[in-house]
Amino acid sequence: xxxxxxxxxxxxxxxxxxxxxxxxxxxxxxxxxxxxxxxxxxxxxxxxxxxxxxxxxxxxxxxxxxxxxxxxxxxxxxxxxxxxxxxxxxxxxxxxxxxxxxxxxxxxxxxxxxxxxxxxxxxx
Amino acid sequence: xxxxxxxxxxxxxxxxxxxxxxxxxxxxxxxxxxxxxxxxxxxxxxxxxxxxxxxxxxxxxxxxxxxxxxxxxxxxxxxxxxxxxxxxxxxxxxxxxxxxxxxxxxxxxxxxxxxxxxxxxxxxxxxxxxxxxxxxxxxxxxxxxxxxxxxxxxxxxxxxxxxxxxxxxxxxxxxxxxxxxxxxxxxxxxxxxxxxxxxxxxxxxxxxxxxxxxxxxxxxxxxxxxxxxxxxxxxxxxxxxxxxxxxxxxxxxxxxxxxxxxxxxxxxxxxxxxxxxxxxxxxxxxxxxxxxxxxxxxxxxxxxxxxxxxxxxxxxxxxxxxxxx
Numbered sequence: 010x011x012x013x014x015x016x017x018x019x020x021x022x023x024x025x026x027x028x029x030x031x032x033x034x035x036x037x038x039x040x041x042x043x044x045x046x047x048x049x050x051x052x053x054x055x056x057x058x059x060x061x062x063x064x065x066x067x068x069x070x071x072x073x074x075x076x077x078x079x080x081x082x083x084x085x086x087x088x089x090x091x092x093x094x095x096x097x098x099x100x101x102x103x104x105x106x107x108x109x110x111x112x113x114x115x116x117x118x119x120x121x122x123x124x125x126x127x128x129x130x131x132x133x
Numbered sequence: 134x135x136x137x138x139x140x141x142x143x144x145x146x147x148x149x150x151x152x153x154x155x156x157x158x159x160x161x162x163x164x165x166x167x168x169x170x171x172x173x174x175x176x177x178x179x180x181x182x183x184x185x186x187x188x189x190x191x192x193x194x195x196x197x198x199x200x201x202x203x204x205x206x207x208x209x210x211x212x213x214x215x216x217x218x219x220x221x222x223x224x225x226x227x228x229x230x231x232x233x234x235x236x237x238x239x240x241x242x243x244x245x246x247x248x249x250x251x252x253x254x255x256x257x258x259x260x261x262x263x264x265x266x267x268x269x270x271x272x273x274x275x276x277x278x279x280x281x282x283x284x285x286x287x288x289x290x291x292x293x294x295x296x297x298x299x300x301x302x303x304x305x306x307x308x309x310x311x312x313x314x315x316x317x318x319x320x321x322x323x324x325x326x327x328x329x330x331x332x333x334x335x336x337x338x339x340x341x342x343x344x345x346x347x348x349x350x351x352x353x354x355x356x357x358x359x360x361x362x363x364x365x366x367x368x369x370x371x372x373x374x375x376x377x378x379x380x381x382x383x384x385x386x387x388x389x390x391x392x393x394x395x396x397x398x399x400x401x402x403x404x405x406x407x408x409x410x411x412x413x414x415x416x417x418x419x420x421x422x423x424x425x426x427x428x429x430x431x432x433x434x435x436x437x438x439x440x441x442x443x444x445x446x447x448x449x450x451x452x453x454x455x456x457x458x
Contacts, residue, residue, distance in 0.1 A: 038257070046255065047348075
């Protein structure tokens, strides 16, 4: 993961919070630890945390460290369960991570497009 | 003069008792299982500093376990001044100083030998000095440290000044102008011991932190790497415990020896105020010394002085499988 960008690091922790792998109030690794473990500059890790803080996912409490916000905008529980089942099923079929993500994005765009079309054609 | 002679005339009996207990403990399955947690098993591609740290702590434990015969041999050879006559601030602290040196080298090896990760593993939670340590493992060093503080305060408060103003004597007044004095664990010796304990505590904290802070090499090796981190943390704690207990044991033993001093004048004899405590203190000193030797010998016994082939990832995963433990 050498050369990871701050966006990729933020994506990773955003994903962990959305999937409920870290809960509200849980302590997150320090910026220094992330920089050391991922072999990135301190500034890169700090930028990732700053962006997550701006989105309201995490809060920095000085010496008390960085924690997941009390009310992060996590996905609904049933949706997390279904997504996890879909991931397990994809792995069982031998589907690659990138293929599964592409298929998900394609379905998302297709569904979003048809929903918008239905709203436009609806009377009133 | 043989090595056996030096062992027998110094701390031979507690060391022999500890050898028997440690050997028996390592033979029974429950004991062997517990002791196996001390074995450092580096994984393929991991940093050599992991194995080196295990060896440094093991070598330090070996020297500490045989420190009494070594000191005795050195004093007989004239290389070290006889403590009975000259004041040496480190007289009660050589084991502490040795442990400090071992932890300093371990810290250096863990810090300088840190490798960049091959496939970085994003951390899920903060790692600190406590991460790879069971809090219950801190009970022995905690009790030993409390014992050292209490002993230094107690012995210091009843000690007297020597001719040069150092608090290192225990004086027995026998009426009139007569008085007898013997060397004692006063402030002049106790405060350096306390300072050594503080330095040892700080170094132990730094080693535990550096051990936890190392980046993981690959996602597959995380379980095995965590096992080696636990082993290094436990070895560190046992070496610290051994040093504290051995220092405390020897100090208590010297206090017990000084407490038995008597002096006589005009047909009457006088003893020290703590003479009644002497037998109890001797037993406590023996117990502390044997416990220290057991911990140190178990660290020595689980040291892989010869480099063993590192665990492959599959072996590491199998070892970390809870069903196999």
